[in-house]
Amino acid sequence: MSFPRIVFRIIENRRCPLYHYGDEFSVTGIAISMNNGEEQSFFTTSVVYSPAKKEVCKILTGDLTRLVIQYERGDKIPVCLVSCSGCTGSIKLEHSSDNRLIAPESPPSSNEIGSMMHLFSDFAFFRNIENHHLEKVVQFFRLSTYRKGDIILRKGESGGNFFIIVTGGVNVINEVGITISKLGKGDVFGEMSLICNEKVSATIQAREETSIIYIDKANFKRIIDQYPTIQLYFSRLMASRLNKANMIRTEDLSSAMIGNLTEIPAEALFQTLNMNSKTGILTISELPRGTARFSFRQGSLIKAKYDIFSGEAAFYEILKEHQGRFRFTPGIPPEDFEIPEIGYFMKLLIEGMRRIDETRNKLTN
Numbered sequence: 001m002s003f004p005r006i007v008f009r010i011i012e013n014r015r016c017p018l019y020h021y022g023d024e025f026s027v028t029g030i031a032i033s034m035n036n037g038e039e040q041s042f043f044t045t046s047v048v049y050s051p052a053k054k055e056v057c058k059i060l061t062g063d064l065t066r067l068v069i070q071y072e073r074g075d076k077i078p079v080c081l082v083s084c085s086g087c088t089g090s091i092k093l094e095h096s097s098d099n100r101l102i103a104p105e106s107p108p109s110s111n112e113i114g115s116m117m118h119l120f121s122d123f124a125f126f127r128n129i130e131n132h133h134l135e136k137v138v139q140f141f142r143l144s145t146y147r148k149g150d151i152i153l154r155k156g157e158s159g160g161n162f163f164i165i166v167t168g169g170v171n172v173i174n175e176v177g178i179t180i181s182k183l184g185k186g187d188v189f190g191e192m193s194l195i196c197n198e199k200v201s202a203t204i205q206a207r208e209e210t211s212i213i214y215i216d217k218a219n220f221k222r223i224i225d226q227y228p229t230i231q232l233y234f235s236r237l238m239a240s241r242l243n244k245a246n247m248i249r250t251e252d253l254s255s256a257m258i259g260n261l262t263e264i265p266a267e268a269l270f271q272t273l274n275m276n277s278k279t280g281i282l283t284i285s286e287l288p289r290g291t292a293r294f295s296f297r298q299g300s301l302i303k304a305k306y307d308i309f310s311g312e313a314a315f316y317e318i319l320k321e322h323q324g325r326f327r328f329t330p331g332i333p334p335e336d337f338e339i340p341e342i343g344y345f346m347k348l349l350i351e352g353m354r355r356i357d358e359t360r361n362k363l364t365n
Contacts, residue, residue, distance in 0.1 A: 008064060008093040009218060016084075016091045018057050020160070024218065025093070027064050060084050060091075123186040125164060128229040137223060141213040146206040151338060153204040159193025161214040168210025173203040176331025177279045177297060182207070191234060194220055203337060207298070257328040266319050267349060269326060274299045274345045280330040287324040294318075295332055300341035301348065302332075311342050319352045320359075 008025045010016075063084055084091045120126045120138060129137055141164075146152055152163070155175060165187050172181035172189070180202065183189060193200050194217050215223070224230050261269070261284070273282065277299040284292045287306070292314065295303035304314035342348065 007218075009216070010091050010093055017087070018055055019091060020158075023054070025060070025064060027067075057084075057087075059087055119166065123164060125186075125188055125230070125233065128233050129223075129227055133227075138213075140219045140223075141215045143211065143213050146210045146212065148206055148208050149338070149340075150206045150210075151203060152206060152212070153190060153200050153202075155200055155203045155334070157200045159190055159198075159200050159217070161190055161216055162188065162194055162220040163190045163204075163212050163214045164188050166211040166213055168206065168208045170210060171205050171207045171298065173205055173279075173337065175334060177334070177337055178331055179277075179279065179298060188237070190214070191220075191237075195224075195234065203334075205337065257326070259326055261322055261324045261326065266321060267353065270294075270301070270315075270345075271349065273328065274301075278328070278330070279332060280328055281332060282326060282328045284318065284321075284324045284326045287318075287321055292318050292324075295336060295339075297332060297336065297339070297341070299345070301343070301345060302336060302339045302341050304342060312348060315342065315348055316352045316355055319356060 006027045008027065010019055010023045084093065117135065117138065120134065121131070126134060126137075143166075146168075152170060153159070155173075165183055165185055167185060169182060169184040170189070171179045172183065174180050189204055190200075192198065259269075264272075266284075269282070273280075273296050279297050279299075280295075282294040282296065284294075284306075289307035292306035293303070294301060294305075294315070301315065304311055304318075306314040306317050309317050
């Protein structure tokens with residue numbers, strides 16, 4: 001005799017060495033009959049299925065087994081949250097015995113999400129859900145805010161959530177740091193890794209202060225099952241994104257710049273890259289003191305090296321040069337995605353020009 005299948009899902013992770021947020025565990029209780037010749041007796045065991053390709057934690061398996069045994073005996077599993085007893089870390093899990101949406105305990109952001117309800121009816125995603133179901137679906141979302149430059153998703157990670165932008169905007173960045181798309185209010189991301197069970201295909205970075213609501217993988221899939229019109233929405237979305245990404249990629253590949261400082265001064269060259277939000281590496285060769293290299297991320301200067309100088313000093317030094325060949329190559333290494341900018345560009349440029357003027361005045365006096 002078997003007992004209901006119970007699904008536990010991690011909703012909080014505190015340095016657990018094995019599992020991550022959103023991982024699910026399936027537990028089934030089984031009553032086994034034993035007959036010793038005089039009387040028949042039963043004892044209960046359980047089968048715990050851990051997330052695929054992950055090590056089984058004996059501590060957590062024991063905890064969940066005890067809970068299933070209590071469930072069979074008539075005791076009630078703690079409502080919503082179950083805490084793992086832990087080892088070097090700990091986790092919290094919520095449980096469900098069927099395939100319905102798993103309602104989380106009201107998170108701290110629930111009131112804020114409720115106050116945004118009037119916005120959601122204008123979002124393309126929510127227009128595929130009947131109005132009388134909208135409030136029910138929204139309660140399964142949570143809210144996060146990000147500062148400019150924060151990485152929300154990183155290419156190659158396992159996708160765990162589906163995201164909708166409420167305010168602000170993000171850049172979709174490829175493996176060499178080039179922005180292949182820009183998303184804003186009402187746009188969505190993260191769905192492909194959930195639908196196709198693949199790794200995240202691009203890095204998502206906040207380009208300004210941004211508020212985002214998100215829903216976990218399990219409830220996302222349940223919503224798709226319950227609202228078939230959303231499947232058509234995603235099909236159209238993917239076709240549109242592919243078209244836009246191809247257009248931006250073509251523009252970026254054709255934007256490599258080659259020239260000479262005698263034709264375009266260093267200050268004008270840097271300003272052009274900044275104003276056009278370029279991402280790539282500027283190499284200036286045939287200089288009196290060797291080759292200089294400067295890295296830009298969306299127009300911001302993040303690396304600078306010339307002779308013995310680096311950072312601001314290298315930038316100020318290159319402004320003094322009037323001869324040399326330059327080449328701008330789109331793209332930067334992934335490890336440079338989060339490097340802080342050297343400084344506010346226009347402030348650097350003004351300071352650099354001020355220093356040049358001071359030097360000229362000293363030479364003429």
